[in-house]
Amino acid sequence: MNYQLELLHSLLKDFLHGESALLTTDGEVLAVRGSQGVSYGTLVTAATTTSKYLKLQEGDITLLNDPYSGGTLLSDMTFIMAVSEDLLWVTRRSLPEHVKIAKSVEEEGLRIPPTPLRQKNQLNEMILSAMQAHPACPGRLVDWLKEQCQDMTVRAQKLLEAIELTGFTVTADLIENYISLSRKSATQKISERASGETRVDIVLDSGELLRLNMEIHDGRVSLDFSGTSAAKTVALTESATYGVCFHALSRYYGFEDLANSGSFSILQITKPAGCWLIGKYPAATYKGMTCGAAALQTAMELALAQIHSKQEKALSSHCPLRFSLRHNQHETLLVLSGGEGAQSGEAGRNAHLPSFSIEQMERDFPVKFHRVDVRHSTGGKGTFNGGRGIVIKLETRAEVEAAWMTDLTLHRPRLPKHCTHGDPCEVSLEFDGAHKTLPVLGQQKFSAGAVLTLCSGSGGGFGKD
Amino acid sequence: MQKSVLLGVSVGESFAEFSLLSDSKPLAQKRVYLSRENLKQSLQQFVGEHSATTPAHAFVSLRLPKKLLNYELSGAVAHITTEGFEHWLDVCGTNNALTNKDLLFSLHERVLADGRVETPLKAEDLEAIAAKLKLVDCKKVCLHLLHASTNPVHENQAREVLQSHGLEVFVPAKTDNPDEVSRWRRNALNATISSVFAERKAEITGALDGVLGESQIHFLDGAGGKAISANSALDGLFAAASALGYDKGAGHDVLYLGFEHFLFISGKEWDSAWQSPWGAVENKHRRCKELGIQPTLGIALNNFGRFDFTSQQESWEPGPMFLGRGQKPTLLDLWAENAKLGKLGGLEDRLSAPGIQRFKNALFALSKISQTRDTDVGHLTKEMQSLTLQRIAMESYLERRSSKLVVTGPLAAVFANAFKKDANTTVDNDEYSESAATARWGFQVLQGSL
Numbered sequence: 001m002n003y004q005l006e007l008l009h010s011l012l013k014d015f016l017h018g019e020s021a022l023l024t025t026d027g028e029v030l031a032v033r034g035s036q037g038v039s040y041g042t043l044v045t046a047a048t049t050t051s052k053y054l055k056l057q058e059g060d061i062t063l064l065n066d067p068y069s070g071g072t073l074l075s076d077m078t079f080i081m082a083v084s085e086d087l088l089w090v091t092r093r094s095l096p097e098h099v100k101i102a103k104s105v106e107e108e109g110l111r112i113p114p115t116p117l118r119q120k121n122q123l124n125e126m127i128l129s130a131m132q133a134h135p136a137c138p139g140r141l142v143d144w145l146k147e148q149c150q151d152m153t154v155r156a157q158k159l160l161e162a163i164e165l166t167g168f169t170v171t172a173d174l175i176e177n178y179i180s181l182s183r184k185s186a187t188q189k190i191s192e193r194a195s196g197e198t199r200v201d202i203v204l205d206s207g208e209l210l211r212l213n214m215e216i217h218d219g220r221v222s223l224d225f226s227g228t229s230a231a232k233t234v235a236l237t238e239s240a241t242y243g244v245c246f247h248a249l250s251r252y253y254g255f256e257d258l259a260n261s262g263s264f265s266i267l268q269i270t271k272p273a274g275c276w277l278i279g280k281y282p283a284a285t286y287k288g289m290t291c292g293a294a295a296l297q298t299a300m301e302l303a304l305a306q307i308h309s310k311q312e313k314a315l316s317s318h319c320p321l322r323f324s325l326r327h328n329q330h331e332t333l334l335v336l337s338g339g340e341g342a343q344s345g346e347a348g349r350n351a352h353l354p355s356f357s358i359e360q361m362e363r364d365f366p367v368k369f370h371r372v373d374v375r376h377s378t379g380g381k382g383t384f385n386g387g388r389g390i391v392i393k394l395e396t397r398a399e400v401e402a403a404w405m406t407d408l409t410l411h412r413p414r415l416p417k418h419c420t421h422g423d424p425c426e427v428s429l430e431f432d433g434a435h436k437t438l439p440v441l442g443q444q445k446f447s448a449g450a451v452l453t454l455c456s457g458s459g460g461g462f463g464k465d
Numbered sequence: 466m467q468k469s470v471l472l473g474v475s476v477g478e479s480f481a482e483f484s485l486l487s488d489s490k491p492l493a494q495k496r497v498y499l500s501r502e503n504l505k506q507s508l509q510q511f512v513g514e515h516s517a518t519t520p521a522h523a524f525v526s527l528r529l530p531k532k533l534l535n536y537e538l539s540g541a542v543a544h545i546t547t548e549g550f551e552h553w554l555d556v557c558g559t560n561n562a563l564t565n566k567d568l569l570f571s572l573h574e575r576v577l578a579d580g581r582v583e584t585p586l587k588a589e590d591l592e593a594i595a596a597k598l599k600l601v602d603c604k605k606v607c608l609h610l611l612h613a614s615t616n617p618v619h620e621n622q623a624r625e626v627l628q629s630h631g632l633e634v635f636v637p638a639k640t641d642n643p644d645e646v647s648r649w650r651r652n653a654l655n656a657t658i659s660s661v662f663a664e665r666k667a668e669i670t671g672a673l674d675g676v677l678g679e680s681q682i683h684f685l686d687g688a689g690g691k692a693i694s695a696n697s698a699l700d701g702l703f704a705a706a707s708a709l710g711y712d713k714g715a716g717h718d719v720l721y722l723g724f725e726h727f728l729f730i731s732g733k734e735w736d737s738a739w740q741s742p743w744g745a746v747e748n749k750h751r752r753c754k755e756l757g758i759q760p761t762l763g764i765a766l767n768n769f770g771r772f773d774f775t776s777q778q779e780s781w782e783p784g785p786m787f788l789g790r791g792q793k794p795t796l797l798d799l800w801a802e803n804a805k806l807g808k809l810g811g812l813e814d815r816l817s818a819p820g821i822q823r824f825k826n827a828l829f830a831l832s833k834i835s836q837t838r839d840t841d842v843g844h845l846t847k848e849m850q851s852l853t854l855q856r857i858a859m860e861s862y863l864e865r866r867s868s869k870l871v872v873t874g875p876l877a878a879v880f881a882n883a884f885k886k887d888a889n890t891t892v893d894n895d896e897y898s899e900s901a902a903t904a905r906w907g908f909q910v911l912q913g914s915l
Binding site for chain 1: 549550551552553556557558559560575577578611612614615643644645646647744745757758767768769771772773837839848849851852855856858859860862863865886887
């Protein structure tokens with residue numbers, strides 16, 4: 001059959017779910033899938049870092065969550081498995097996340113460097129026990145890890161059976177051809193749109209500057225971050241930076257389903273040593289992986305909108321508002337996404353909440369929800385309005401502990417001429433008849449009777465009236 | 466199982482299937498293409514042709530067309546919620562709106578998590594809403610009040626007042642599910658499709674009028690083969706899949722290769738929710754998944770400029786090009802000249818020679834701009850058929866939960882070659898397995914309840 005390429009492509013699509021990647025042991029990336037930009041760089045780094053220090057045999061599984069080894073948030077566990085002697089499967093699965101404001105990555109939680117979890121068909125009980133004994137170990141982690149290992153083993157076995165029983169042979173030539181065609185396709189998609197260069201500056205509230213020089217020529221993209229400042233409190237890792245940039249580009253040009261070594265080769269990034277985009281251990285990364293990544297995504301979209309001036313799109317609110325609540329043994333995180341930017345002929349889409357139960361929240365926490373709705377924005381106006389953010393208003397009925405983090409780019413960047421800014425995220429408090437706006441990030445205890453209003457950002461508008 | 470004559474009816478989006486079984490074995494079977502034939506008349510005719518054999522019971526699995534789940538197509542539904550949560554379902558959902566903005570109302574009432582009434586409901590608020598609904602001629606209302614499952618006092622009060630105004634009131638079913646979002650969403654969808662369900666039900670009961678009484682016609686749900694009503698119509702969405710899982714699975718996996726979809730059904734696992742286009746909906750059914758490869762996927766050039774399947778499914782109205790009216794080449798068109806396809810119930814005598822030729826012309830035109838430089842349509846067809854079989858086999862291996870797999874459905878015989886190397890797969894040539902399974906499962910459940 002001559003359609004082996006299409007079969008390989010569909011196999012990768014069917015096998016890879018969530019944030020995951022498949023690589024050869026030689027380091028060739030066959031595919032990366034995921035909805036988070038950071039995954040497009042970190043999953044590959046996780047595999048290469050692991051391969052550098054550990055020799056994985058077929059069926060072996062390694063675990064990491066260390067952001068400096070290819071992890072992202074400490075609550076996101078990255079598993080690297082040798083599916084066969086030629087293939088590595090990297091998949092990321094999440095534990096419940098909580099807002100963590102800390103000065104170093106060690107204070108953010110249990111940091112796991114590449115650690116052999118399963119070797120020669122046996123779980124490494126000694127390592128699991130050591131993890132369990134760590135004071136920052138999340139509850140039930142060991143049982144959860146065992147379940148993941150079991151699931152991964154079954155899925156890897158199915159992949160091998162599927163390849164064997166259908167008589168499909170994944171040869172080196174086929175991989176080379178697939179990667180070469182992916183590169184060609186990505187180059188073509190970029191070169192047929194436009195070329196040019198631009199510069200974007202974004203200042204974070206914490207004082208960091210993000211300076212992006214983008215050049216697009218002959219279907220290749222060069223990003224130069226010279227001028228970007230050093231980390232103060234926000235730090236992103238090098239692989240996460242690459243991932244966010246690649247994801248923004250591939251989505252813009254429509255080749256995100258061809259994320260592999262071929263399409264990766266169209267992107268060249270220059271970063272000055274010491275800038276916050278290549279944070280160094282032991283800098284805390286929670287803020288970087290959330291708000292920092294969102295700021296970088298905003299910079300990429302802005303640069304692309306400036307170069308492709310005929311297809312201008314207003315800025316979306318990329319940074320969700322994260323709000324953690326803690327009471328007794330219960331802890332939960334509300335993630336309020338922002339609205340989408342408008343474009344010519346189309347209003348931005350409103351934000352949506354990941355499904356959660358208000359009734360269950362009210363049973364678990366001493367809170368009473370007053371309102372959950374789309375936000376009545378004042379910003380993001382234009383001929384086409386930006387998508388609205390979300391508003392949640394809740395009242396505490398006993399003392400609860402909360403931590404929150406909103407968009408750290410309240411210093412608004414310059415926009416293309418047809419676009420307007422949307423509303424920023426906002427957290428406000430009403431207590432004892434007084435009303436005040438809370439800082440963009442914080443953690444504190446609220447006593448009974450406090451009314452909190454959480455608003456995620458809205459998208460920018462298009463077309464000035 | 467005692468010897469009994471049963472009628473199984475399986476109604477999908479574009480095809481309906483009838484099976485008359487005696488002692489679980491088929492006496493007569495038929496499939497109709499609903500774009501060209503009327504459901505009521507076809508069923509009436511089928512039963513009439515076999516009038517010598519009167520069924521004791523009829524079991525129906527009804528999968529309502531997804532497009533009819535749009536409120537605009539099946540009557541307006543108003544939503545009444547606790548004040549402050551008017552948009553809760555949509556905020557927590559997807560970009561597909563489930564509610565009509567003009568028909569959203571709220572009540573100034575509040576029940577707390579422990580069931581205490583904090584803000585009592587005022588009857589005059591309900592009267593005002595009822596008056597507005599009368600003005601816009603809206604007949605159906607969903608009541609979604611917070612913590613009504615803990616203390617339904619306001620829900621009952623509101624239902625009573627609204628019903629007294631002649632409104633049809635839908636309230637979420639009381640279940641163990643603590644998540645109000647999926648319960649409310651299920652209630653909203655039930656309200657939306659209730660009239661369509663009632664119409665379909667009337668067609669089927671009308672067709673069986675004089676043969677079976679209403680109590681002998683059972684519309685099955687997907688959870689346990691129990692009977693459903695118009696108020697719980699959504700529960701029937703997966704009845705056919707659950708029936709196939711019971712009938713063919715026996716603990717094994719089932720791959721159903723039908724005209725409308727290729728569905729992978731787990732014989733032993735269940736899902737408690739349906740991931741609908743509006744978000745998660747409470748709906749218990751056998752775990753099943755539509756494969757990425759589907760019978761009506763379009764054929765186009767991919768990013769590499771080579772032939773491939775699109776991710777867009779074409780509908781059966783107008784259907785594949787081989788039926789004569791379709792404009793886009795689809796996967797099933799590749800088998801247009803396969804003798805087995807033309808003999809399948811529902812398609813026999815419908816294949817159109819000009820349609821088949823148009824498909825070949827479309828393939829040839831695409832080949833001229835493709836990167837493969839292969840303009841031999843016959844060769845291209847064979848290559849794409851091969852890709853189809855490999856993809857079906859590959860995906861079903863990846864989805865497997867059990868060591869054994871049963872492949873069934875009208876297209877099982879056509880695609881049987883995909884599994885020839887696998888000793889753990891059995892190809893079941895029961896072309897009418899959906900309706901037969903519906904009858905057998907329904908009867909099993911009925912016997913169990915006697």
